[in-house]
Amino acid sequence: MADNNDINKLRRKKIASSTPDKTKQVRSSRQQNKGKNKIRIKKQAGSGDNDSKIVDFRDMRNKSLDKYMKNTDADYYPRKRRSTYEEDDYDDYEDYEEEDYYESRSSFLFRIVKRLLLIVLVISIIGGSAGFLYVRNVVSDMPVLTKKMVNDSYINKEPVALARIPANLQKAVVAIEDHRFYEHKGVDYRSLTRSFFNNITGGSTQGASTIDMQVSKNLLTSNEKTIKRKIQDIHNAHELNKIMTKDEILEAYLNNIYLGKSSYGVQAGAHLYFGKDVSKLTFGECTMLAGITNNPSLYQNYEQAKKRQAAVLLRMYKLGYIKENVYKAQMYRDTPFKSEID
Secondary structure, three states: OHHHHHHHHHHHHHHHHHHHHHHHHHHHHHHHHHHHOEEEEEOOOOOOOOOEEEEEHHHHHHHHHHHHHHHHHHHHOOOOOOOOOOHHHHHHHHHHHHHHHHHHHHHHHHHHHHHHHHHHHHHHHHHHHHHHHHHHHHHHOOOOOOHHHHHHOOOOOOOOOHHHOOHHHHHHHHHHHOOOOOOOOOOOHHHHHHHHHHHHOOOOOOOOOOHHHHHHHHHOOOOOOOHHHHHHHHHHHHHHHHHOOHHHHHHHHHHHOEOOOOOEOHHHHHHHHHOOOHHHOOHHHHHHHHHHOOOHHHHOOHHHHHHHHHHHHHHHHHOOOOOHHHHHHHHOOOOOOHHHHO
């Protein structure tokens, strides 16, 4: 064991003594190699300097590599990330930003419109359901309508048959009061819709009551201006068309319409304004009497009635009830009232 320990100590000393020599050898070899990479180049004659210049090829290689990379960077490295935006890139960025702004704005407006439509839909469903229940409740309390009920409700106790009423008077009343009378089934929904929008938008107020609905108001309901009464008139107008013909409905209307000064029906009106039987009325007198039905308190004045007659004649001409020459001739022809003659 003692011999082995001595041998190990000798080996350690030998290694320690040889290490500095090897380190010196490595350093000297590195200096020799560094010197080999340098070369002395003489300057050309006439340069005024005979000294040589030392060139480091490693520096030249690094410089040329940097120059090469600068020239080929855009060609061989197109995806290289740049730290700053060029001018074209900045313009594109502005375009993208503007497009994003308009897209976000349109999306915002779309969401608002969508919510408004949803709110309107919900309100319509709720309102429609409530309206349907209200209408059904109003109609359920109404009696079953019959022709006898209508005849028994006549205000004028001395009615005249439709055959005794001049055709010109019938046409004039239909033209100015309800020109689609023979087309609808009691309610003119087109006029009713137009009247509804005109009333809610503050336009000209229109009743849109058909002749059928006016028969209901004059004979079966009342003159109250309520939604309930309007619903009742609409219901009765539908029922009248089920149990009566259009001529029978028109006859009921003409015999009970108010014409002013406690006169009901065209027979009483003919005697009041012209002093004759309704069957004897002229064309001009028929058009004058038809105009009074709209507002007797106003049109019982002759001058106002004459203006209203012009509206009746124009409507009859547009509907094809009269020719153009008849329309123009009557426009300039006097049709005096009985009071005017007296």
